[in-house]
Amino acid sequence: MSLISAEFLLFTAALSAVYFLVPRKCQWAVMLAGNIIFYLLVGKVFPIFLIVTCISAFCCAIMVDRVRERFKKSRSECHTREEKQKNKELCTRIQKCIMAACFIFNFGIWAVLKCSHSLPLPLGISFYTFTAMGYCIDVYRGKYQAEKNPARFALFLSFFPHMLQGPFSRYNSLTETLYEAHGFSWSRIKEGGIRILWGVFKKTVIAYRFGIIADCIYGQKTEYEGIYIVILMIAVTLQLYADFSGYMDMAAGICRIFGIRLEENFRQPFFARSIEEFWRRWHITLGAWFRDYLFYPVSMGKGAQALGRKCRKRFGNALARIVPSLIALFIVWTATGFWHGNAWNFRIWGWMNFFFIGSGILLEPVYTKWKKLLHINTESRWWKVFQMCRTFWLFAYMEMFSSACSASAAIRLTVSLFHWSVPDGYALLETFGMEGYDVIVLLAGVIVMGIVDVMKEKKIVIQDVVDRMPVVIRYAGIVGLVYMVLLLGDIGTDATKGFMYAQF
Amino acid sequence: MRNFKHNAKKAVLFLAVVIAYEMLFSFLLEPVTYQHFLETELKENEERGILPDMVVIGNSSVEMAFVPSVLEEGIGDAGCVLNAGTGSQMIWGTYYYLKELFRQYDIKYAVVGIDYSIFFGADSRNVRRDLVVLDRIHSADIRAEYIKNHFEKKEYIYLLKSYRNREYFGSMAENVSGKLDGNYRKGVDSREGTHYLERGYVYSTEKGDLHTGIYGANQVDVNQVSNESMEYLDKIVELCREEKVELHFVALPTSFSGIYGSDTYQSAVDFFNAYAADKGVPFCDMNLLRNRTEILPDDMLSDEGHLGYNGALICSDIYAEIFNRQRSGRDVSDYFYHSVDEMKKDIKGIVVCDLGTKPYGEAGDRMIHAKSIHEEGVIPEYEFWVCQEGSEWIKLQEYSEEAECFLPAKYLESKVDIQVNCRSRGSNAEWEKRKRISKEPE
Structure with a gap:
């Protein structure tokens, strides 16, 4: 079952109908059943790995909680400070052993499947494994108590809108609304429907066309050079953005229908003025996951602190602050590269991100000095535009690199970038197998996407704008968007193309 | 109550917007079609009181083989002949189209074109050919029956004309200018190449003499008969009996060289001879016309499966004679070779x-x-x-x-x-x- 299909539409409609018809206290059970049906229909195989992760994470969190409670009780019986300290240390050690076992087990399965070339990657494994482990860490940190009901925990982990491409939901954030009962609301249906439609438009009209260009150039990489590589960079970046954010819109729209709040995963990324900021706007929840569960523990751990002290003695305060962060950053980006794929182009991609962010941190004093020297007003519009363009092109290059079939192919493309040639427009169209109207559709789509992003950046609520429109205009816009998808989108009886991030 | 009225108004407005978009995109995207010219002509004829009472029907081989005016002249008392052939029309499409025509007009004679390739061998799903026929059926019940029996649920989206024609998005300007053309509005097809002439007949100005030859042989396997196609052929026979329409079968000319190279063509002829005899329906295979290589040489075809204009004139003229004989119960065997082998041995030059x-x-x-x-x-x-x-x-x-x-x-x-x-x-x-x-x- 494709997500852009009548079957999925029917599935969602049927699930929402049952969801709102059943007694409210049973709604969460209906949603759980829906998740299982979804996984069976889309995944096509028995969700053994999902069940294993669910059971192991549930048990891990329960045990961590129980250990905490037990030791808390026994600590209250301790008389001396040393006894209390030992009690706490023992508690922490036991908890860490439980956590380690759970981590090794789940991340081990994920890593083995990731590295295996013969075994297919189960649907959504990267997303639910990381979500489950994040949940365990939060319980360990005492952020909230472990969920006692295994079925409700299964509902959280297997929640179908975020199964394929995220976002990485935090337990306390998602379950605020996931377990709640929700009444039927026509306005929520409309809002959710419009958001889903917008996501489908981005995926099937814009991402699809950019994908044609990208596939064409990747498929014949030894032949194309110069402007073609530049076009490839733009195409692969905008394809990924339209595809991924389109899916997020669909997921958020579905959740809106049910009255469930899903975390946003994109915040107008192309307005970022640095790579660091970019990753706070693009795939926000992935960045947050690595920040909270890898970067902070590493950079603030005992090892990092010891290293910081050594650096202070040798290199001074400035570097002492930066070195542990850089090491943590390196680990994070190595892990992020591996999360995307077990190939050299993904690893190099991760290290490139590390390089750009790390060098930005290291060279910040130098940049500040130069900006002062050159009297650059960093709040001026042209400087902001320059930074946004720079960030876009850096990201675009890195995406082109990671999307190549191998590191050597990516390097070949990089070299080809500097063999400059500019063919005429018709030759370009012919090369990509596109017609003139495809280009117009692409440009128009990108402009509309850009306008929506500008509005969101200015904190204009799109839904309010839509609601304020005269009824005829509103209906014309919505129906017009439906027709654009029907007539220009990659849909129909043969639409089996998946979403790009589902491969991770 | 007020809420209900308000919501009802909004629902009606929404529906109106959807219909407006559908009409707009149908107009913009649908290319110039033979159907427009056919319907314009039929409407004009109806206003003049000219209604078809004979129909020739089948796939494009029929569409390009029978010139209605020549048939009318040859048959004599056939008031008006309608060529209801459409490209790739399958036998079920013929059945439903005939049902519609019998309801619209007082048809006395129906000639069904038999293309052996439809009846023998595997067929791959082609929704467009069924849509062409569907567009010519206006009765709601016949349309519903046709859709229910021959369209898969996932194909219902093709019922939207805008969606069906979405591949013509790039040629929107051409479509619109074609429809705004004066000749189009008058129902005159002034396009180059293959185009509409009269009452459903479509002809090609292509000359076959340089484009036909000894192809892969016209092979059929009568052991792979399509049960669905035969079922619908039975239904056509039954339908014509109920409606008291005189039914004839005819196989239209294809390239001689394709038959010459075939060692199975005879089996298809035998199959349909036996079937037609069993059903009491006159049948003839125009490929086995005596002196066919002189009367209808491959030069007269526009390609290996379709007659060109000159070929259609000759075919229509000869078939009119054959038809007259068959309907008066006279023997027509002297028009034809008795077998493919006899034909192969009788070629001249x-x-x-x-x-x-x-x-x-x-x-x-x-x-x-x-x-x-x-x-x-x-x-x-x-x-x-x-x-x-x-x-x-x-x-x-x-x-x-x-x-x-x-x-x-x-x-x-x-x-x-x-x-x-x-x-x-x-x-x-x-x-x-x-x-x-x-x-x-x-």
Whole structure:
């Protein structure tokens, strides 16, 4: 079952109908059943790995909680400070052993499947494994108590809108609304429907066309050079953005229908003025996951602190602050590269991100000095535009690199970038197998996407704008968007193309 | 109550917006179709009180084989003949279309074109051919029955004309200008190439003499009969009985050379002879017309499966005679050969010639090889010509019995036309049969 299909539409409609018809206290059970049906229909195989992760994470969190409670009780019986300290240390050690076992087990399965070339990657494994482990860490940190009901925990982990491409939901954030009962609301249906439609438009009209260009150039990489590589960079970046954010819109729209709040995963990324900021706007929840569960523990751990002290003695305060962060950053980006794929182009991609962010941190004093020297007003519009363009092109290059079939192919493309040639427009169209109207559709789509992003950046609520429109205009816009998808989108009886991030 | 009225108004407005968009995109995207010209003509005829009472129906081989005015003249008392052939029309499409026509008009005669390829062998799903027929059915119940029985649920989206024609998005301007054309509005098809002429008949100005030849043989396997197609053929027989319409079957001419090369064509003829006899329906196969290679040589086809205009005139004229005889119960066997073998042995002179090329040597040269179908005892001679793009024709080899001719690589550097002329030894004709092919540079 494709997500852009009548079957999925029917599935969602049927699930929402049952969801709102059943007694409210049973709604969460209906949603759980829906998740299982979804996984069976889309995944096509028995969700053994999902069940294993669910059971192991549930048990891990329960045990961590129980250990905490037990030791808390026994600590209250301790008389001396040393006894209390030992009690706490023992508690922490036991908890860490439980956590380690759970981590090794789940991340081990994920890593083995990731590295295996013969075994297919189960649907959504990267997303639910990381979500489950994040949940365990939060319980360990005492952020909230472990969920006692295994079925409700299964509902959280297997929640179908975020199964394929995220976002990485935090337990306390998602379950605020996931377990709640929700009444039927026509306005929520409309809002959710419009958001889903917008996501489908981005995926099937814009991402699809950019994908044609990208596939064409990747498929014949030894032949194309110069402007073609530049076009490839733009195409692969905008394809990924339209595809991924389109899916997020669909997921958020579905959740809106049910009255469930899903975390946003994109915040107008192309307005970022640095790579660091970019990753706070693009795939926000992935960045947050690595920040909270890898970067902070590493950079603030005992090892990092010891290293910081050594650096202070040798290199001074400035570097002492930066070195542990850089090491943590390196680990994070190595892990992020591996999360995307077990190939050299993904690893190099991760290290490139590390390089750009790390060098930005290291060279910040130098940049500040130069900006002062050159009297650059960093709040001026042209400087902001320059930074946004720079960030876009850096990201675009890195995406082109990671999307190549191998590191050597990516390097070949990089070299080809500097063999400059500019063919005429018709030759370009012919090369990509596109017609003139495809280009117009692409440009128009990108402009509309850009306008929506500008509005969101200015904190204009799109839904309010839509609601304020005269009824005829509103209906014309919505129906017009439906027709654009029907007539220009990659849909129909043969639409089996998946979403790009589902491969991770 | 007020809420309900308000919501009802919004629902109606929404529906109106959807209908407006559908109409707009249907107009913008739908290309110029034969159906428009047919419906315009039928409407004009109805206003003049001219209603069809005979229908010839089937796939494009029927659509391009029968000229209604020639049939009317030949048959005599057929008031108005309607050619209801459509491209790739399957037998179920014929059944539902006939149902519709019987409801609309007082039809007395129905001639169903039999294309053996529809009845024997595997078929792949093609929703467009069923949509063409669906568009010609206006009765709601017949449409509903047709959709229910022949469209899969996932294909219902094609019922939206805008979606169906979305591949024409790039030619929107052309579609619109075609429809705004004065001739289009008058129902006159003034396009080049294949176009509509009268009452459903579509003709091609292509000449077959240079484009037909000895193809892969017209092979059929009667052991792979399509049960669904036969089921609908039975239904057509039953329908015509109920409606008291006189039914005839006819197989339309295809390229002679395709049949000549086939060792199974006879089995298809036998199959339908037996079927038609069992059902009491007159049947004839126009491919087995006596002296067919002189009356309807492959030159008269626009391609291997369809007659050109001149071929259709001749076919319609001859069929009108056959039809008259059949409906008065007279024997028509003298019009036809008794078997394919008899036809093959009765050819006169050279009836088809063909050519191809094959690599020769290492330097990119090629060898042209020709062959022909001819009467026993006739010795064919071949003359070879070549014409590079933008140049004049050059004779490579004079007439001789040599069926091969060397083609140097230099001629293959650009697009090249290669032609073989064929005549009988001793003939003074410039050529009796000829064949031309084009070859792109390698």
